Amino acid sequence: MAEDTPMDTPPEGDAITPRATSTESEPTNLNIADNTQPHIEATDSCHTREILLLEDSDPKSFATSPLIKVFVGEKRKEYNIHKDVLIKGSPFFKACLSANMLEATTNEISLPEDQCCAFDLLVAWLYHEKTYKVANNTRAVLSAMKAYQLGDKYSMHDFQNALIERLKGFMDRVIMWPGCFTWVLAHFDEASPLYRLMYDRLVWILVNGRYHNLGEFESRYMGELEDILCRKNISIKILWATMDLAKKTTVCPSKVKGCHYHVHAEGEACAIINEEETTSKKNNKK
Ligand SMILES: [Zn+2]
Numbered sequence: 361m362a363e364d365t366p367m368d369t370p371p372e373g374d375a376i377t378p379r380a381t382s383t384e385s386e387p388t389n390l391n392i393a394d395n396t397q398p399h400i401e402a403t404d405s406c407h408t409r410e411i412l413l414l415e416d417s418d419p420k421s422f423a424t425s426p427l428i429k430v431f432v433g434e435k436r437k438e439y440n441i442h443k444d445v446l447i448k449g450s451p452f453f454k455a456c457l458s459a460n461m462l463e464a465t466t467n468e469i470s471l472p473e474d475q476c477c478a479f480d481l482l483v484a485w486l487y488h489e490k491t492y493k494v495a496n497n498t499r500a501v502l503s504a505m506k507a508y509q510l511g512d513k514y515s516m517h518d519f520q521n522a523l524i525e526r527l528k529g530f531m532d533r534v535i536m537w538p539g540c541f542t543w544v545l546a547h548f549d550e551a552s553p554l555y556r557l558m559y560d561r562l563v564w565i566l567v568n569g570r571y572h573n574l575g576e577f578e579s580r581y582m583g584e585l586e587d588i589l590c591r592k593n594i595s596i597k598i599l600w601a602t603m604d605l606a607k608k609t610t611v612c613p614s615k616v617k618g619c620h621y622h623v624h625a626e627g628e629a630c631a632i633i634n635e636e637e638t639t640s641k642k643n644n645k646k
Contacts, residue, residue, distance in 0.1 A: 422442045422444040422445050422448070423442060424444075425442045425443040425444035425445075426442075426443050426467055427440040427441065427442060427443070427467070428440070428441050428442070428443050428446055428457065428463075428467050428468065428469060429467065429468045429469070430446075430468075430469045430470075430471060430479075431468070431469070431470045431471065431472075432471050432474050432475070432476055432479045433471075433472065433474060433475055433476055433479075434472060436470070436472070437476050437479075439479065439483060441483065441486065443457060443467070445486050445487060446486065448486075449485070449486040449516060449519075450486075450514040450515060450516050451514075451515045452513070452514040452515055453469070453514065456469055457469075474510060475506055477499070477502075477503040477506065478503055478506035478507040478509065478510050479507075479510065480503075481503060481504065481507035481523075482507055482510050482511070482514075482516075482519065485516070485519045485522070489518070489522075491504075491519070491522040491523055491525075491526050492526070493526065493529065493530075494526050494527060494529070494530040496530075496533070496534050498537060498539075498540070501527070501530065501536065501537075501540055502540070502543060504523055504526060504527055504530075505527070505540065505543060505544065505554065507519075507523055508520055508523045508524070508527075508554050509547060509548075511523065512552070512623075517622075517623045517624060517625065517628065518631045518632075520553075520554075520622075520623050521619075521622040521623060521624075521630070521631065521632055522631075522632065524553060524554065524557060524621050524622065525632060527554075527557065528557065528613075528614040528615075528616075528621070529614075531561055531612075531613075531614035532612075532614045532615065535565065535570055535574070535581075536558075536561070537580070537581065537584055538562065538581060538584035538585040538587070538588055539584040539587070540558065541558045541559070541562055541588060542584065542587055542588055544558045545588070545591075545594065553620075553621040553622060553623055554621075556621060557613055557614075557621045559598075559601075560613035561612070561613045561614060562588075562598070563598060563601045563602050563605055564605065564610070564612055564613055566598070566602050567602050567605045567606050568612075618633065619633070
C-alpha cells in the first residue's frame with residue numbers, strides 16, 4: 361500500500377463493503393441529538409464521529425475485565441489477575457473461566473500444587489510476554505524449569521519456548537549442576553523438549569570433558585553426576601549416547617537454533633522465529 365493511502369482504506373485486494381451514501385432510504389443507526397440535522401450524511405467526518413462513539417462505549421482494554429483471585433501453593437498466596445489476561449494467555453484458564461464453571465461464578469481459582477517462584481514468571485509472561493535472563497543460582501534455574509512445567513500444564517507453548525531459549529542462554533554461560541537434570545528426570549518424560557535439552561547437554565558435556573578441573577565445585581558436580589549415573593536405565597542410555605557423540609563433531613545443544621527444543625501444536629507458528637526474523641529485517645533496514 362502506498363504511503364499516502366488514506367486512513368481506514370482496506371488493504372489492496374480485499375473485498376470492499378460499500379458504506380451507505382444516501383440516508384433517504386437507508387437511515388443510519390446513529391442516535392445523535394442534533395435537531396438541525398435530521399439526516400446525517402455518511403460523510404468522512406460522520407464516520408469518524410461514529411467510530412469515536414463506538415470507541416467510547418466499547419473499551420478494549422483488559423483492565424475493564426474483573427480481577428480473578430488466583431490462590432497459589434499450599435499457603436494460598438493470592439494473585440489478582442485480570443480475567444481477560446488469563447483467558448488470552450492460556451486455554452486452561454479460558455476453559456476454567458467459561459460460563460458453566462464454578463471458577464467463573466466465584467472469580468476464584470485455586471492452584472495448590474503450583475509454586476509461587478514459578479507462578480511469578482507465568483504472571484510476568486501473561487502481562488508482558490516477557491521472560492528474564494536466568495541468574496546463576498540454583499533457585500533461579502529451578503524456578504525457570506518449574507515455570508516451564510506450568511507452561512506445560514496450562515498449554516502455554518510460547519511461554520515454554522521462551523523459557524527454553526532462556527535456559528539455553530544460561531547453559532551457554534554456565535556449566536549447569538547435574539542435579540538440575542535429576543529434577544527434570546523426576547518430572548518429565550523423554551519426549552519433553554526440556555528433558556531432551558538437558559539430556560543432550562549432559563551427554564555433550566561428558567564427551568567434551570567439561571566436568572573436569574572444576575576446582576572447589578568438583579566434588580558437588582561429581583556427587584550429583586553419580587546420582588544420575590547410578591540409575592541403571594539412564595546410565596546405559598548415557599553411555600551409548602556419549603560413545604555415539606564422541607564419533608561426531610556436533611554443535612553444543614545450547615547453541616542449536618530453530619524449533620528443535622520447542623513445543624508446537626500442528627501448524628502453530630513459532631513466535632521466537634517470527635521475532636528473530638522481524639529483528640533481522642529491522643537491522644537490515646538500518
Ligand atoms: Zn519454534
